Amino acid sequence: MPRITILQAGFYDSIQDKGRKKHRHLGVPCSGAMDQKAADLANSILNNTLDAAVLELVLSGGTYLFSTPTCIAITGAKAKVTVNDIAVEQNKLLEIKSGEVLKIGAATTGNFMYVAIGGGFQTEEVLGSKSFYTGITLMGNLQKGHDIDYAPYTDRQFTKANWKPVSQESALRCYAGAEFHLLDRKQQEKLLNTSFTISKNWNRMAFQLEEKIYNSLEQLKSSPVLPGTVQLTANGQLIVLMRDAPTTGGYPRVLQLDETSISSVAQKRVGSQVDFIVL
């Protein structure tokens, strides 16, 4: 089987796809690419199905050796990308020869980068998905020396379309959360009229926001939550749940991001601002 070898791992490299949505009743998180729009774009460039597994890189990428010829596409956050030390572009199809080395540097915009490969990465499928999640898959992230299999090269990868990078908006489109109506008018207005700052506490499970909202709501009996659910904690902190979030939670759910906005918020860097707009 063709494979890439991790010569140097990035900050947090993992394999991701559309996630394991069918196992919520077992308490299994969805997981999947944090920026689904960027992962979809990478797969589309290669004529892959959208559920093909991609390599997700967080903040900074690593160095990867290819065993056989293939095609790849790199999307998401912008970074310096080279193949055998020659600079290459993102958001387009790149042909790779045997023994070539891909190097991806630090993200200069956004947080998550995606490497799609012709036919997809071929790691173990667990509960209907290849997405890494500690405790479900063998590992949570890739380390130096690991090999990842990929599908053999075919020429069906070629497409002629011109692809544009995914656009980024600061306005996040939301549904009113299940407990939104329990907030008083002032709290609701504050929630919808404040530009919130992305805090340094973010990961694949959740993004915390800086500005607090006075909160007098009681905790909930454990209730279902989804990626994109915005919770209000007892001390007034807003937490945007992301792809690896648990399936239930006990904090009031004040907003729910639409699918596109979950991908958008994933690319917001520490210190940048977001606004919530209720649909």
Place this chain on the structure above:
Amino acid sequence: MPKHQITYHIYSEKALLISWEEQTLDIISKRTTAEHQIKKLFKEEVYINQGAYSLLVVTELKMDHHVVIDLIDKRLQSKKLLEPTTSLWKLPILYDIEKSLTETLKPSCDVNEIISIHSSSVYVVDFVGFLPGFPYLKGLDSRLQLPRKTTPALKVAAGSVAVSNEYCGIYPTSSPGGWHVLGNCPLPFFDIHRVAPNLLQAGDQVQFYAVSQEEHDQLTAQLETGKVALENFKSHA
């Protein structure tokens, strides 16, 4: 007055939240019946998870929420409650009670009393959430109910039986956690290699019985080598 108070909330473009009033009786049967009916309606193209008094319906199909709500509501108002076939699990536990619990409960309850209270209740699996395979067990004696730790422990071992608020729970895998640990059960509660990865299903009944360190270690070894089958711990409720 409608037969039972159900509210519907449009959760997202692909999700619908169905909630019952708190204190609703027979809530597990009601949720289970609803789950069954909704799956039939969507011909299984739907993923459902449960909370204490609600369930969340997620589908990849295009959803006209109002049409769906109408269809679901008609079914839920007209169908009889299912009585799920449930199992009774008798689970061995090596009690080793955390200080956070003994300190808070003394002087009214000493260690022996905590063990006696905990092992004399019959629990019911309310739902699964928080972690893969983590069961929320209803039926915890009010004397053992206390808020979760203000600072969660960095690592709670797999098999830990713990309490928080009105629930008893079991950590299927080791994880950070804020529940107060009472002891350890050697059974594998979540295993992706089983047809049904979760050992316990909503509605199942659970009782705990105390074992010694020696018995616990022996059971752990016997379960690993397959000398003792998981079925041995289960009977019809």
